[in-house]
Amino acid sequence: MTDRKLYDGINTDARDIAKVIQPGDGVAYYVDGIFAWNSAEIALFPHNWHVTITVLGNPADVADCETGDLTPWQAAAWVVRQKARGYWRPTVYRSFSLMDDIRQATGPLIMGEDWDSWVAHYDDNPNRDYAGEAAKQFHTQSNMDVSEVYDMGWPHRTKPIVVPPNSPSPTTPRWPFGVTLQFGNKGNAVLSLQTALSDSGVYGVRGIDKDGIYGDQTRTAVHNWEAAAQIPQDAGVAGNQVRNSLIHAGLLSADGVPA
Secondary structure: OOOEEEEEOOHHHHHHHHHHOOOOOEEEEEOOOOOOOOHHHHOOOOOOEEEEEEOOOOOOOEEEOOOOOOOHHHHHHHHHHHHHOOOOEOEEEEEHHHHHHHHHHOOOOOEOOOEEEEEEOOOOOOOOOOOOOOEEEEEEEOOEEEEEEOOOOOOEOOOOOOOOOOOOOOOOOOOOOOOOEOOOOEOHHHHHHHHHHHOOOOOOOOOOOOOOEOOHHHHHHHHHHHHHHOOOOOOOOEOHHHHHHHHHOOOEOOOOOEO
C-alpha cells in the first residue's frame, strides 16, 4: 500500500498550496465558516483529489472537532447524520491528545468501521502513531498543513463494491447504472470505464491500461476527464455524472457498454 500526501489550509492559503502540491496529491478545504474556500480557489487543483471539511456540521467529508469548531458530541451527532444521508464512513478531525473525547462521544460507533479519524500530531513524522487512523496531520507551517494518508480508499464516501473471488463475469464489460466506482474496485464495470476513457482522445485520459483494476492511472484519468467534461470532481470517484458524461460523448451506451 502506498501512502498519499494531503495538503490543507484556510482560504488564503490556497495559492501557496497550489505552488507545492503535486498531481495525485490530495487537497482539503473548508466548505463553511469564515475560512471557506470559494470556487476559484478550489479550481486551482484540477489534478488532485479533494476532501471537504465542515466546521458547522454541514454535509462534508470531514467534521472539524477542534476548539471553536464542533464539540466531540456535535461531531458524533454529525457522523450519525452523514451516515443517514448515505455516507459510508464520515471522518472526524481531532488532535492526538484529545482522541479519547471523540471515541467516548461516538459511543457504540466503531472507528475504522462506522467512521474514520484524521488525527493532528505535529511531530514532523509521517508514520502512523494512532492505531486505526486514516490520516495524520504531521506538519504545520504558516501557510499550510501536510498530512499522510494511510488508507487508499479514504475518504470513504460509498461502500466499496465487493467482487466475490472466482465469480463468473460476462464476456462484455458493462458499467451498470447506479454503480459508483472508486480506487481499489475490480471487474467488468471498471473495464467498461477504462475502455470508454481510453477511446476518448482526451489528453491525460486516452490510451490508459484496460486491466479492470481501478488504480492510480484510472483515478488520474477520471480527474482529467471530469476537467475536460466540465463536471464537478469527486476525489477520483466515478459515479453517475462521469457515466452520463461518457454516454453523452458517445463513449458508452445507455446500458454502460463501451461504444
